Amino acid sequence: MVITLHLEKLQPGLYRASALCGKVLVTRQATYGSLEDAIREEAQAIPDGFAWFADVEYGGASSGTIPLKDLPARAADVAAQLVGVVAQMLAIAESAAVVQP
DSSP states (O other), X not given: OEEEEEEEEEETTEEEEEEEETTXXXXXXXXXXXXXXXXXXXXXXXXXXXXXXXXXXXXXXXXXXXXXXXXXHHHHXXXXXXXXXXXXXXXXXXXXXXXXX
16 A cells, blocks of 8 residues: 655745545644654654555655655655755746746
């Protein structure tokens, strides 16, 4: 089974996270001071044996499927990847808006 970790920026330095299986919450929504902490803590909060893989979603971007057991150790890399992809998405959207008449 694949869990989706949904991350949302509430304000600088404050992120809301939840783990979902489809539309069903697997963990309680919680807030964290960084994306890295949110990814690590949410991955560790999934009950053992409940799921084997996770997708992390942030700002309209997805990490792709990652083995759940690897996610806590990879939290910093996944967070950086997502921030980079979201920044690129925003830059592309802004440049497309400038080109449009």
